[in-house]
Amino acid sequence: MLVRTNYHTHHRLCRHAQGTAGDYVEKALALGFKEIGISDHAPHAHFDDDTRMRLEELPLYLADIERTRGLYGERIRILSGLEIEYDPATDAYYESLLEKVDYLVLGQHYLEGDPVKNGVSYTFDLESGEDLIAYAKIVREAISTGYFAFVAHPDIFLATYPRFDEHAEKASRIIAESAKEHGVPLEFNANGIRRGLIESEDGKHYHYPRKPFFDIAEDAGCKILLSSDAHNPKELYDDAMRKAERIIERWELTVCETLSLDDR
DSSP: OSSSOOOOBBGGGOOOOOOOOHHHHHHHHHHHHHEEEEEEEOOOOOOOOSSSOOOGGHHHHHHHHHHHHHHTTTTEEEEEEEEOEEEEEGHHHHHHTTTSSSEEEOOOOEEEEEEEEEEEEEEEOOOSSSHHHHHHHHHHHHHHTTEEEEESSSSSGGSOOOOOOHHHHHHHHHHHHHHHHHTTOOEEEHHHHHEEEEEEEEEEEOOOHHHHHHHHHHHHHHEEEEEEBBSSSSGGGHHHHHHHHHHHTTTTTOOOOOOOOTTT
């Protein structure tokens, strides 16, 4: 294993994952992990409500993590987190969440634009170079707030874009330069590997992680954090994670072993 930590870990409350905090922690202990963060999709009124916990369920989620800390906290460090998109109109909400959890993960799945659902466009539907730049700019703005401990799947905006062209490069540099400036890690996300290989004008590759993006991130001196993005306790360290480790070594990327919250 390259690392024995994971900070991108989901919970059954988001309706597309399995397991409680206790289930993940028990698996982490069996794997010899020294630290784990539970970071399910946070409620947010502006974004799709079918793939995140309801606002009234947030206390249940936090209580589950606290109960798990009481059971296992002497054997493994357990952090509480939430993954959430950034909406500039709701800054006070992020501040309130940070009073309840140890960290927030920026998982930008939507972009303001042609309405697909609730007035936003899904990241997997981005087709134009302008969309990519707009996505990168909202990620840059989010990073600059200081609310987010790391950026989940930072190259997800390339998932269905047909080629790594000048727009893709510019968007990648916007994100990488901002992450470097603010010391915010960029995640190397194993869930993109679970999604399987695709064919594009650039050949066969995963939706994400994408090598051209991480070449730019590495050149910029960004911190890179390997995460499972586990939606099932079995995914904490599975074939996708093993493939991710091999890819990281082949691409000669430098990853940080633990997530530092001291500078947030």
